[in-house]
Amino acid sequence: GAGVSQSPRYKVAKRGQDVALRCDPISGHVSLFWYQQALGQGPEFLTYFQNEAQLDKSGLPSDRFFAERPEGSVSTLKIQRTQQEDSAVYLCASSRLQGNSYNEQFFGPGTRLTVL
Amino acid sequence: AQKITQTQPGMFVQEKEAVTLDCTYDTSDQSYGLFWYKQPSSGEMIFLIYQGSYDEQNATEGRYSLNFQKARKSANLVISASQLGDSAMYFCGAEAGFGNEKLTFGTGTRLTIIP
Numbered sequence: 314g315a316g317v318s319q320s321p322r323y324k325v326a327k328r329g330q331d332v333a334l335r336c337d338p339i340s341g342h343v344s345l346f347w348y349q350q351a352l353g354q355g356p357e358f359l360t361y362f363q364n365e366a367q368l369d370k371s372g373l374p375s376d377r378f379f380a381e382r383p384e385g386s387v388s389t390l391k392i393q394r395t396q397q398e399d400s401a402v403y404l405c406a407s408s409r410l411q412g413n414s415y416n417e418q419f420f421g422p423g424t425r426l427t428v429l
Numbered sequence: 430a431q432k433i434t435q436t437q438p439g440m441f442v443q444e445k446e447a448v449t450l451d452c453t454y455d456t457s458d459q460s461y462g463l464f465w466y467k468q469p470s471s472g473e474m475i476f477l478i479y480q481g482s483y484d485e486q487n488a489t490e491g492r493y494s495l496n497f498q499k500a501r502k503s504a505n506l507v508i509s510a511s512q513l514g515d516s517a518m519y520f521c522g523a524e525a526g527f528g529n530e531k532l533t534f535g536t537g538t539r540l541t542i543i544p
Contacts, residue, residue, distance in 0.1 A: 346531065355433075355520050355534030356474070369531060402472065418532060420466075420474035 315339070317421035319405050325427045326395045334390045334424045338407030345388050346418060347380055348404040356404050362388060363410065395428045402426070431456040431523040433535035441541045442511050449496070450506040450538050452521030458482075460526050463504040465495065468518040468537070477519075480504060508540075516542045 318337045326332050338345050344363055348356035349372075358372040364385035373380070377396075382388040392399055402425050406418040432455040442448040454463065465477040480488045480495045488495045496505040508515055518537045524530040 348532075353536075355522070355537050356532070358531040358533070361531055372531070404474065406474070417476045417479070419476070422471070422473050425472075 317405055317407050317419050319403075319421040319424050321424060322422060323425050323427075325429065327429055328397060329394050331391065331393045332395055332426065334392075334403050334426070336388045336390070336405030336407075336421060338386065338388070338405070339419055340386075341409070342407035342419070343385075343410035344408045344416065344418075345382060346406040346408075347388070347390050348406065349374075350402040350404055350423070352401070359390070359403075392426075395426075397428050400426055400428045431458070431461065431525065431533040433521050433523055433533055435521055435535035435538050437538045438536075439539040439541070441543055444513060444542050444544050445510055447507060447509045448511050448515075448540065450508075450519050450521070450540065452504045452506065452535060454502050454504060454521075454523050456502075456523060456525070458525045462524045462526075462530075463495065463497065464522050464524075464532070465493070465504075465506045466520045466522065466534075467515075468520060470517070474520070478506070511542050513542050513544060516540060 347359040350356040360380045361369040362382040377393045379391045402423040404423045405421045408416040408418045434453045461482045464479045467475045478490045478493045492509045494507045520534045520537045522532045522534040
């Protein structure tokens with residue numbers, strides 16, 4: 314079956330532009346996560362959805378960042394008025410929802426955002 | 430909150446040798462999970478292995494094993510019989526509780542296998 318897909322794979326934006334990054338999770342996966350990975354660093358948590366509900370957005374760095382998952386499947390991460398410090402790889406991950414057992418998070422290939 | 434420390438920015442290992450990647454963690458949670466992901470140059474994160482905080486046995490997955498020492502708060506990854514395809518970034522991480530929790534990652538170790 315298909316894995317997690319993300320589009321676009323690469324995005325170049327001029328400072329001040331708005332961007333939208335898309336994530337298609339694995340079919341049937343209830344949980345969806347967004348992470349930001351700066352160059353030379355590990356991924357850092359941004360936000361988490363369970364179906365369409367955004368249960369945790371504590372990692373969003375500013376109010377310029379907004380994420381949605383209106384129908385509980387595809388998710389979009391939107392960044393308004395991009396800044397150079399937003400340049401990073403944005404990773405999406407999905408997982409099944411099970412009881413008290415580890416649910417592997419399956420990652421997409423990421424979107425590399427470069428803000429000029 | 431969890432904090433993950435990986436003190437080896439880079440390692441070079443001869444092919445077919447075993448390698449240990451170090452990871453220490455700090456958490457106030459009673460229940461937590463520890464895991465390792467591999468990130469090749471293509472960028473995708475590949476899950477390798479998971480250890481629950483209450484698991485008494487060290488986790489193993491093929492050539493990968495996790496050396497879990499709870500009292501020392503360490504979760505080192507051991508790769509046996511390394512292969513050229515093992516060259517990649519390796520990230521140690523943790524989650525609070527079990528399942529459906531955000532993951533906290535370390536800064537990673539770049540492993541290079543020498544033929």
